[in-house]
Amino acid sequence: AQRVTQPEKLLSVFKGAPVELKCNYSYSGSPELFWYVQYSRQRLQLLLRHISRESIKGFTADLNKGETSFHLKKPFAQEEDSAMYYCALSGSIGGTSYGKLTFGQGTILTVHP
Amino acid sequence: KAGVTQTPRYLIKTRGQQVTLSCSPISGHRSVSWYQQTPGQGLQFLFEYFSETQRNKGNFPGRFSGRQFSNSRSEMNVSTLELGDSALYLCASSGWGEQYFGPGTRLTVT
Numbered sequence: 001a002q003r004v005t006q007p008e009k010l011l012s013v014f015k016g017a018p019v020e021l022k023c024n025y026s027y028s029g030s031p032e033l034f035w036y037v038q039y040s041r042q043r044l045q046l047l048l049r050h051i052s053r054e055s056i057k058g059f060t061a062d063l064n065k066g067e068t069s070f071h072l073k074k075p076f077a078q079e080e081d082s083a084m085y086y087c088a089l090s091g092s093i094g095g096t097s098y099g100k101l102t103f104g105q106g107t108i109l110t111v112h113p
Numbered sequence: 114k115a116g117v118t119q120t121p122r123y124l125i126k127t128r129g130q131q132v133t134l135s136c137s138p139i140s141g142h143r144s145v146s147w148y149q150q151t152p153g154q155g156l157q158f159l160f161e162y163f164s165e166t167q168r169n170k171g172n173f174p175g176r177f178s179g180r181q182f183s184n185s186r187s188e189m190n191v192s193t194l195e196l197g198d199s200a201l202y203l204c205a206s207s208g209w210g211e212q213y214f215g216p217g218t219r220l221t222v223t
Binding site: 032034036043044045046049051086090099100101102103104105106 | 116146156207210214216
């Protein structure tokens with residue numbers, strides 16, 4: 001079974017402060033991890049994918065297989081980062097992700113001015 | 114490229130009725146997945162279709178079904194609607210292992 005846990009339902013920080021959104025997963029195979037973001041009144045959109053190892057909008061996330069974690073980090077939060085963030089997992093066989101994402105419950109990030 | 118589109122955007126149905134939702138994927142994408150989003154359960158996977166075949170299925174009753182056409186457009190059907198089926202239904206099309214979501218169909222069952 002696959003499971004994704006986001007322990008914080010709400011997270012508040014001030015502008016310019018570092019932010020870390022936690023994500024832990026359980027999966028017996030080779031996982032692919034993603035972070036999705038949903039801004040107010042917008043559709044769910046992909047923020048990061050662990051295999052791309054990119055930094056998007058200043059956010060980074062490292063897959064730690066030993067701790068089964070995929071925490072999302074940004075050194076200096078901005079007000080426009082306020083949104084709902086979802087961590088998601090997809091099973092992967094032979095390097096191909098299947099179209100089944102298991103989502104965490106989401107973390108609402110609020111960045112105060 | 115045009116994004117994923119879903120129709121209708123809003124729907125109100127009565128308990129016991131059935132409903133069909135439609136999803137048009139991004140051009141070239143052959144995989145379409147469906148999710149149910151509710152405040153209590155969050156985002157839950159319903160099923161995935163690839164090249165007109167159901168490839169994955171979530172833990173939903175048989176009242177929830179879907180299909181995919183040769184042009185990759187997909188429909189999802191819910192029969193004998195229950196009040197608990199009220200939710201936002203999202204579809205996503207996949208390309209290169211990444212899923213792109215539509216705006217959703219808000220279904221209200223009264």
